[in-house]
Amino acid sequence: MNAPSSGPLHSALAEAADAALEDTVVGSISRVGFLVRRRLYGWDGPADGALRGKVALVTGASSGLGLAAARGLAELGARVVLLGRDPGRTDEARSLVEEETGNPDLHVVVADLARLADVRRVADDIAETCSRLDVVVHNAGTLTHRYERTVDGLEVTAQTHVVAPFLLTGRLLGLLEASRGRVITVTSGGMYTTGLALDALAAPESDGFDGVKAYARAKRAQVVLNEQWAKRFGWTGVTFQAMHPGWADTAGVRSSLPGFHRVMRPILRTPAQGVDTTLWLASVDPPPARDGQLWLDRHRRRTVHLPGTAVSAIDATRLWDWCVSASGIDPERSLEGLGPDRTRPTTSPS
Numbered sequence: 001m002n003a004p005s006s007g008p009l010h011s012a013l014a015e016a017a018d019a020a021l022e023d024t025v026v027g028s029i030s031r032v033g034f035l036v037r038r039r040l041y042g043w044d045g046p047a048d049g050a051l052r053g054k055v056a057l058v059t060g061a062s063s064g065l066g067l068a069a070a071r072g073l074a075e076l077g078a079r080v081v082l083l084g085r086d087p088g089r090t091d092e093a094r095s096l097v098e099e100e101t102g103n104p105d106l107h108v109v110v111a112d113l114a115r116l117a118d119v120r121r122v123a124d125d126i127a128e129t130c131s132r133l134d135v136v137v138h139n140a141g142t143l144t145h146r147y148e149r150t151v152d153g154l155e156v157t158a159q160t161h162v163v164a165p166f167l168l169t170g171r172l173l174g175l176l177e178a179s180r181g182r183v184i185t186v187t188s189g190g191m192y193t194t195g196l197a198l199d200a201l202a203a204p205e206s207d208g209f210d211g212v213k214a215y216a217r218a219k220r221a222q223v224v225l226n227e228q229w230a231k232r233f234g235w236t237g238v239t240f241q242a243m244h245p246g247w248a249d250t251a252g253v254r255s256s257l258p259g260f261h262r263v264m265r266p267i268l269r270t271p272a273q274g275v276d277t278t279l280w281l282a283s284v285d286p287p288p289a290r291d292g293q294l295w296l297d298r299h300r301r302r303t304v305h306l307p308g309t310a311v312s313a314i315d316a317t318r319l320w321d322w323c324v325s326a327s328g329i330d331p332e333r334s335l336e337g338l339g340p341d342r343t344r345p346t347t348s349p350s
Ligand SMILES: NC(=O)c1ccc[n+]([C@@H]2O[C@H](COP(=O)([O-])OP(=O)(O)OC[C@H]3O[C@@H](n4cnc5c(N)ncnc54)[C@H](OP(=O)(O)O)[C@@H]3O)[C@@H](O)[C@H]2O)c1
Pocket: 059, 060, 061, 062, 063, 064, 065, 066, 083, 084, 085, 086, 089, 111, 112, 113, 114, 138, 139, 140, 141, 142, 160, 186, 187, 188, 189, 244, 245, 246, 247, 248, 249, 250, 251, 252, 253
C-alpha cells in the first residue's frame, strides 16, 4: 500500500525521515538534505508579492547567500536595502538584482561591520529614511585564518558575526517594533562543534589563532543571542529566528575553505537553496508561533548535538552583557526614549 501524500500519516512519516536524515549530518546539510526535504514536505514557494509594501535589510548582500537573499526578497516584492562594505560591488549586486527581478526598489547602504561607527551611521540613516522595517537578515560574515583586531579592539570574526549585528538590531529596534519586524540570523552548523566559550570569543589568543574555531564560537554565540533577543524582546512583537543555510557553494566557502570546497562541491547547495529557509522565515504568514528558534530547511532543529556544548542561562546572560559593553548599546534601555510604556513589562529573563 502506498503511504498517502498528505494527512497525519504522511506528516509523521516525513518527520521521521527528516529526523533520520538530520542524524546523518552530511546528508542533512548537503544539497541532498534540501532536495529530499523539499520532496518529503512538498514545499510551496512563498506566494507572489508576499512582501509587497514591506522593507527588508540584508547585510553582506554583495555576494553569495546575501546576494541570493536580496534577489529572493526583491522577487517577493519587498523594498530591499542591500548593506555591503564595498560600494562598487554592492551597487553591482543591486543592478544585478534589479535586472533579474525587475524590482527597482533597491537601495545600497555602505558599512563595514568591522567598524562600529559605520554600523551606528547606517542604522541611523535607515531609521531616518525608512518608515518601516519588516525584515532584517543578518547574513554578513567571514571565516578568516589570520588573527585580526578591528578598530574597535575586537577580534574581527566576533565583531562581524556577533557584536555588529547586535548593535544594528539594537539601534533599529524601535523601527522593527513599529513594523512587527522579523530578525533572521544566518548561523552555521559549525556552531555544533563548540559551546559558548565566551572568554575565547571576547579575547582570543593571537598566538596559534584558529579561525575555524573562532568562526564556530561566533556562530554558537549568534544562536544563543537569538534566543536571548526572543526572550527579552518577544513582547515587542518583533520575532527573532536563527537559520542554518546548509553548505552552499559561495565565494566565501571557495576562498576560506578551498580543500573542503574541492571535495564537497558536487553536493553543495546552490545559494538559492541556501536561502530558501531565510525567505520562508521572512514571508510565511503567520510567522512561526515560537521564536528564538534555530531552523534548517523550514523545520526547527536542535541547537545541541554534542555533549558539553549546551549553554547555561548564566553564560547566555554573560554573553548578552558582553555585547552590551562591546557594542556600547543596551537594547533594554533603547526603547525607553520612544514613550513611557516602551520598557519591558516583566523582570529580567532567566
Ligand atoms: N556558504 C555556506 O556554506 C555557509 C554555511 C553556513 C553559514 N554560512 C554563513 O552565511 C553567511 C554568508 O556567507 P557566504 O557563504 O555567502 O559568504 P560570502 O560569499 O563570502 O559572502 C559574505 C558576505 O558578507 C560580507 N562581509 C564580510 N565581512 C563583512 C564586513 N566586515 N562588513 C560588511 N560585510 C561583510 C561580504 O562582503 P564582501 O563581498 O565585501 O566580501 C559578503 O557580501 C555568513 O554569515 C556565513 O557564515 C555560509
